Amino acid sequence: MKRTILTIDDSRTMREMLKVTLASSGFTVVQAEDGQHGIEVLEGMDIEPDVIITDINMPRKDGFQFIEEVRADASRRAIPILVLTTESDAEKKQRARLAGATGWIVKPFDPTKLVDAINRVAA
Template sequence: MTLKVLAIDDSRTMRDLLQVSLTESGFDITLAEDGIDGLDKLETAEPDVVITDINMPRLDGFGVIEAVRARADHRATPILVLTTESSPEMKSRARTAGATGWIVKPFDDVALASAIHRVTA
């Protein structure tokens, strides 16, 4: 079964990197350019996992996590935070909001794919 990933990041470069990396790793990926776009695509993408940046315009990653968790059909969907942020306070805030895991950019292709498989197992 091909896992579906919804990746939300405001950086065009990061979205391009995620597209290449995750497609080559065998995932079906939907890209969103910010939190609002990600939530709009959430239902049609039917993701097995959501990957979100934290610092984004319109709706940041914390807002995305809270909004995904507020939807009954996505309360259990794993959410990985992929960000340049590394402070313990931000990690704690994300976990409290409902994040499943935290990965600091730049990411390693194999480690990201492994994290996705781990949280969807």
């Protein structure tokens, strides 16, 4: 059975890049445009995603708020969440970690490393 990845990014470019990369690696991809949309998409899914990949800087609800909201729901605490961040952003990594992120993916991402990161955290 294909793993399902929920990707959340306000940039169409990044969403498409993630979709192409993940689909070609055999994942089913579900997309959301910001943190608020991510919550709505998550609530509408019959089966929870195997992994969530989220950007941090987004309108309406940013990545930190999204992660906190997901982790506040006990039934969703086991979903691995990876944040998209840049190498230099130690502060954002730390904040994401405190919010409940499982790990991170450094942008611009290498397709192999992206899939590796998913495999590291996916059940």
